[in-house]
Amino acid sequence: MKDRINKLIRRLTKTYQRRSIQFTISISFTAIAIISMGFVGLTLYEKYIENSKQLVTQKNKQLIDQASLNLNTYIRNMMNISDTMYYSVIKSKDLAIEDMDKEMALLYEVNKDNLISIACFDDSGKLIAASPVATMKTDVSVQSQDWFIQANRKIENLHFSKPHVQELFDDSNFRYYWVVSLSRVVSLTYQGNxxxxxxxxDMNFSDIEQLFSKVNAKGEGYVYLTDSEGELIYHPRQKMIYTNLMEENNKTAAQYEDGTHMETFQKEERAVVVKTVGYTGWKIISVTPIKEIAINLNQFKFFTVIILGVSVIVIIFGNILISQKVTNPIRKLEKSVRDLESGNLNSHIYTGGSHEIQHLGKTITSMVNQMKYLMDDIVKEQEEKRKSELDALQSQINPHFLYNTLDSIVWMVESERYPEAISMVTALASLFRISLSKGKNIISIKDEIEHAKNYLKIQKVRYKDQFSVTLDIDPQIMNYSTIKLIVQPLLENAIYYGVESMRDEGMITIRGYEEEGDIYIEVSDNGMGIPFEEQSLLLTDNNRARKRGSGIGLINVQQRIQLYFGKEYGLQIQSELDEGTTIIIHLPKVEYKEEK
Amino acid sequence: MKQSRKKIAGVIVVLLLSVCFYVGGKQFFKHQKSIDEVKHIKIGVSIYDEYDTYIAELMQEVSSLAKKKEMEEKIAITVDVQSAGGSQITQNDQIESFVDKNYNVVCVGLVDRTDASGVIDKAKSADIPIIFFNRELVNEDLERWDKIYYVGADAVQSGVMQGEIILEACKKNFESIDKNKDGILQYVIIEGEPGHQDALVRTEYSVKTVVNAGYTLQKLGNEIANWNKAQAITKMTSLLEKYGEEIEVVISNNDEMALGALEAIKNSNIESYPLVVGVDGVQGGLESVKKKEMIGTVYNDYRGQAKAIVEMAFALSLQQDFPEELNLIENKSIYLPYQKITYDNVQEYIRMLN
Amino acid sequence: MKRVSWIVVGVCFLSLFLIISSQVYSEKQTKSSKQISVILYGNNIDRWQSLKQGMEQAGKDYEGEVNYVLMSLEHDKEEQLSLIQREIDNHADAVIIAANDSSMDLSSIRLPSKKYPILCVESGVDNQDIALVSADNYKMGESLAMEVIDHENEIAKIAIVMNHQQRDSVKARYEGFYNKIVEKFDNFTFWRSEKGENRAIIFAQRELTQEAVDVVVALDNSSLEAVIDATLNLNKNVKIYGIANSDKAVYYLDNGKVKTLVYQDEFSIGYISVKSILDGTTYKKEKMSHYIKYHVVDDTTLYLPENQHVLFPFVK
Known part of the structure; x- marks a missing residue:
């Protein structure tokens, strides 16, 4: 299992690495952007949710406070009406001779928006006065009604009842009123008794309802009202609770202390805020299901997702565009290079883009140009080499030398000087063999000296001891390499231009030695010497007419040596008129290895 | 490479276009649906209180006329009647819910005729025409928008007619009406809601009409019974306790209160009943006139008003012109005339209204 | 060129995304609430106040809108059928009916789909698997009979109003009542509306004047109200027992004119019927099981808290 994962990772990284720069950049930037956006987004989101939750709880608290304030004002108002009726009216009336109808009617008219009725009864339940309607329903038992009983229980208090349908007055339109009864014991005066x-x-219950439905108009959660024991006074879904279509946790909630509590009811988590209303002991309870807060946040979540989605898309495409722009020059450069690889040396290298790319482009261009020059040089060099060799080879087949030598051989054979003839033929064969050297250009110094010796043998016969040769070759250098056919031309020059026109016996010396890591071969003669002006020309002037000889010339030798070994090697001419000439061959020390 | 890229672009363009068409098409059909839905007219009605007998009869007539219209025109008509229970705030909320449910027209019997802004603003912002009825707006509010209409009756006329009913009775029988033979008519007035235009106007013009004809009137008392029968019973009872037989005429701003006054009179030990006159011509009132308990009443043409409301609502919903027979004043208001009802013609009305 | 094509692709993706999300969002907002058409018999919506309140509450809770359609007359089978068809054709998502004639043949209705929700309240249709949300009508009749048995002398003459028996609810109430009442009583007379009597009070007054009875039993709203009005107008002294749901009946119960009232909880009927449709699960007949509660009240128990809340709905 781990192996498989490792393999996968390796494959992915390889794919990643092998991909184009553009892909890599796009992916990397996008990944980074998304990750950082995600991080920022998530943090902000969490904070926002935190905040929202707090705001909601705060708002709920404010709502409850507001509701409490309004309810308080309302209750106070009612209590004031009751007080006014009692202290300003009833107390001062002698009911034996006057009535309280006018005042009651006035008090009612002023407050009729909030009241259903004001009524005063005596202890036996008989109606003394009422406003606005004074016709009582038939067979109503006042004394058994809750408000009557409760008022009598505690005579010093005002008593607030639970909401109920008013069961007192006859309203012929089949009308009924839900009221909260505020009742109190009063002292009635009849002629001093x-x-x-x-x-x-009787307070109009729909006022309380309106008060709360305003508060409940906002979406999150709801507010309801209970008495001090938790019995419902108002609940936005009262009807449903009474018909058992839903349940509410009112009895439990009314027992909480004032403040915020979390509770779980019917598998739902909710925040419950309780506030007790003064004097009556009623409790205002607000319930906010946590789910509702979440739902509101859903909008925000949705919004966030959209923003993220849009940003991701923008980022992805933006990145693609930008990375394209950035890597375009690289790609163009790469294309040029590929062109180059396929052999098209003249392809135009792209030199645009950022200055690094430009620099690369220019460098590559100059490299390519250099390459082209070098290649041209090499080609030229090769050509020259071939030419030189061809020349050398050609000149070896110098007809005059051949005719003369063959004549000599014929003469020797005619003169029956067979050993000399054999020796000549053999030398000639050897000469040609080494000349060709099986097509090789590099031969050992040993072979080159051998070749020179053969040549000299032949020339000696022809020139009948006009000169003598001294060989002084350091044996150690025999195994080093040299270009073929460099000594013989020098000897030829030494013979033809050095000693041939000498009356005395000429002397040709061949020396070979090693010095300071290089090989030197000198060919010296004691002939006429070369005038100073001509010395330099000897190595440079190609068109110089050849007087005689095999015609390779020093120039050829110089060229070939330099072509093979470089310009620091070659020939040196030392000459003094009438004294002699020495031509020094300068070669590098290269071991000769037999090529196969 | 270029080829496949072109293909992708092509696919995307096609996708984009199809989404555009889909969205566009949906919107278009939604719009179509709403044009189609002029096959279904929804009228929202908010009344100030469902226990007002006159309003109840008016609404009953509106519903049945709407039903008839529906059968005739083969277009579904829904009339949604809601009671504001005496609270202007509740009424404003009801208008708001009508607007939210995209009703074609709203009809409003205002709770507080001085506070029409809530209603007007909400309906106007949704371009839904409003037909006010029974409780008259002040002119400034009426003029605020050209799609505000009012269907009602001329309160002055009702007061004058009440006066005329009393005058006719007096012409016939002044001696038996003037119980204490002092040549002055002692009367009490039972009034409707304070601030209601009908209450104010009827109170003033009924008396004025009688006075202008040369009679002398003396007001013994006036009580407010808020259009309510039970309150009228109570108030009349206390008036009777005070004045008893002295009361010669009882002028009531409406039939319900007149009936209440009558009941109080019946329950008292008054021997010679005063003249009782009401306004509206509701069932109970007509019965009472037939029984000669009320001397007369003034018919508030709820049928005419209902017809006007229904015709106007229908025309407004289909954006047609109002039918010719509706006489709109300045293309805004209709005042249906009142009609006097006394014992002589009460039977006709009873028959007509059944 | 490459760059331009990328830009185009990018813009396309963006707009696609925006359009789709705005569509989803706006659909979320106006999650078009279901439209339920409620076709009720009779031409007076006030009689159905409690039912309406229950339906409105369920509509709010479960995101639906309820439209009420009334009849032009008290009862007309053809009109009701044509109204049902009209509402379905007008794109109502479901239909609730209080059938004024239970023999109505709903198979003639063209439904937009096989599973189109149709539900009955208060009074049902005989055939098919259309559920009825109601109290147990048979038991209501029985309970009323038991009240009469408890309070009346066995020699009393009982008049039973036989109107509207074409509604299966009234029929069931009658059966429940009759099967129980014969345990004690045997002196019955049956009252019916005759042709041409289009106001209910007319037949009641006619019957009342025609014979003297001690007890009148009415098994539906309009009959009970007619009996009450008639007895008031004619000043007759009869004991009235009824099964009804009206403010008027409650008022006269309070002042003793009506002796006992059996009263079903129409708020629950409204709520449960709309809820069943909107939460899509239980409106099929085989799934609807429980009955709605009903109350038996007389003038002493009228104001008890548990009765108060049902008999006196808060007027919103």
């Missing part, structure tokens, strides 16, 4: 009565202010 006091007795107990109950003052009832």
């Amino acid at each position: 006091t007795s107990r009565g109950i003052l009832l202010v």
Whole structure:
């Protein structure tokens, strides 16, 4: 398993590395951009969610506070009405002789937006006054109603009932009212005698409903109202709870302390904020399912995803474009190079793009140009070599030398001087053999000296001891290499231009030695010498007419030596008029190895 | 290389075009659907209170006329009647929900006729015409937009007619009406909601009409019963306790309160009943006139109003012109005339309205 | 050239993405809520207040919109059929019916799909597998009979109003009532509307004047209201027992004119019917199991908290 993973990784990295620069750049940049965007995005997102949650909880708290404030004001208002009715009206009335109808009607009219009715009963449940409607329903038992009983329980308090349908007055339009009853015990005065009565202010429940439905209009979660024991007073889905279509956690929630709590109810997590309303002990409870906060955030999530998506697309394409722009010159350069590889030396190398690419391009161009020159040089060199060799070879087949030598041989045979003839023929054969050297250009110095000796043998016969030869070759250098046919031409020159026209016996010396790591072969004669002006010309002037001889000439030798070994080697001429000439061959020390 | 790139580009262009067509097509069909849906007219109605008898009868008539229209024109008509329960805020919310549900027309019987802005602004911003009825806007509000209409009746006329009913009765029988023979008519007034244009105007013009004819009136008392029968019973009872037999005429701003007053009178120990006159001509009122308990009432042509509302709503929904027979004043308001009902013609009305 | 083609490709992708996401987003926003058409018998929507409230609440909870269609007359089978067809043709996503005639043949309706949701409330249709959301009508009749048995003398003459028996709900109530009532009583008379009596109060008044009875039993709303009006108008002293759901009936229960009222929880009916359609799972007959609650109230139990909330719906 691990092997497989390793293999895969290796394959991927290889593919990655092998791909074009553009691909690599695009992928890398895109990956980096996406990763960093993702990181930034995620961090910001988390923070935002954190913040939102806090905001929502805060907002809920504010809503509850607002609701509490409004409810307080409302309750206070009701209590004020009750107080006013009692302290400013009932207390000062002697009900034996006056009634409270006008004042009650006035108080009702002023507050009729919030009230259903104001009514005053005596202790036996008989109606004393009521506004706006005073016709009571038939067979209503006032004394058994909850508000009546509760008011009597604690005579010093105002009592708030649970919401209920008003069961007192007859409204002929089949109309019914949901009210919260505010009841209290009052002291009624009849001609100086006091007795107990109950003052009832029925508050319009739909006001409480409106108060809360405004608060509940915002989407996240809802707010409801219970009494101090948790019995529902208002719930936005009251109807559903009463018909058992849904449940609410009101009894439990009413027991919480004021403040924020987390609870789980019916498998849903919610944030619950509780606030107790003063005097009545009612509790305002706000519930926010955590899910709802999440749903609102879904919008944000969606938005984020879109932004990310757009950015990713923009980045990818942007990167592709940019990387293209960047790597275009490289690609063009690479194309030029490929062109080059396929042999087209004249292809135009791209020299555009960033200055690094430009530099590369220019360098490659100059390299290519250099290469071209060098190649041209080499080609020229090769050509010259061939030419020189061809020349050398050709000149070996100098007809005069051949005729003369063959004549000599014929004469010797006619003169029956057979050993000399044999020796001549043999020498001639040897000469030609080494000349050709099986087509090789490099031969050992030994062979070259051998060749020179053969030549000299032949020439000696022809020239009948007009000269003598001394060989002084260091045996050590015999095994080094040299170009063939360099000594013989010098000897030829020494014979024809040096000693031939001498009256005395000429002397030709061949010396070979090693000095300072190089090989030197000298051919000296004691002939006429070469005038100074001509010395330099000897090695350079190609068109100089050849007087005699095999015609290779010093120039050829010089050329070939230099072509093979370089310009630092070659011939040196030392000559003094009437004294003699020495031509020095300068060669490098190269071991001779038999080529196969 | 170039070839495959071209192919990809081609595929993408095709994809793009097809998505565009899809989206465009969907939008187009949505638009088409909404044009088609003029096959279904939705009218939203918000009344100030469902327990007002007159309004209830008006709405009943509107519903049945709409149904008839639906059968005639073969176009589905939905009338969604909601009661604002006396709260202008609730009414504004109801208008908002009508707007959200894309109703074609809204009809509004305002809770508070001085606070029409909420309603007007919401409907106007959605370009939904509004037909106000029964509770009249002030002119400034009426003029705010050219798609605001009002269907109602001329309150002055109703007050004057009430006065005329009393005058006719007086012409016939002044002696028995003037119980204390002092040549002055002692009366009490039972009034509707404070601030309602009908209440104010009827109160003033009923009395004015009688006075202008030469009679002398003396107001013993006036009570507010908010158009409500039960409240009228209570208020009348206390008036009776105060004035008892002295009361010679009871002028009520509407039939319901008149009926309440009558009940209070019946429950008291008054021997000689005062003259009772109401306005509206609702069932109970007509019955009462037939029984000679009310001397007369003024018919508030709820049928005419309902017809006007339905015809106007229909025309507005289909963006047609209003039918010729509707006499709109300045192409904005219709005032249906009131009609006097007394014992002589009450039977006709009872028959007609059944 | 290469660069230009990349730009074009990039722009294409971008716009594609934006268009698709904006489409998804706007669809999310206007997740077109389902449209449910509710076709109710009778021409007075006030009678259906509680039902309406239940339906509205479910519509809010489950993202649906409810449209109410009323009839022009109290009962007309053909009109109801044509209304159902019209609503379906007008792109309603589901139809809820309170059938005024249970023998209505719904197979003649052209449905846009086999699984088109149709549901009955309060009164159902005989055939097919169309579920009915209602209280147990038979039991309601029985309970009413038990109240009469408890409160009335066995020699009492009982008039039973036989109108609207074409609704299976009324028929079931009658059967439940009759099968129980014969345990104690044997003096019955049956009242019916006659042709031409298009206002219910007319037949009631006619019947009331025709014979003297002690007890009148009405098994549906309009009949009960007619009986109440008639007895008031004619000032007759009869004991009225009924199965109904109207404010008027509750009012007269309160002042003793009606002795006992059996009252089903129409809010729940409305809520459950709409919910079943919108959450798509349970509106098929075989899946609908439970019955809606009903209450038996008289003037003493009227104001008990558990009855109060059902009999006196909050007027929104």
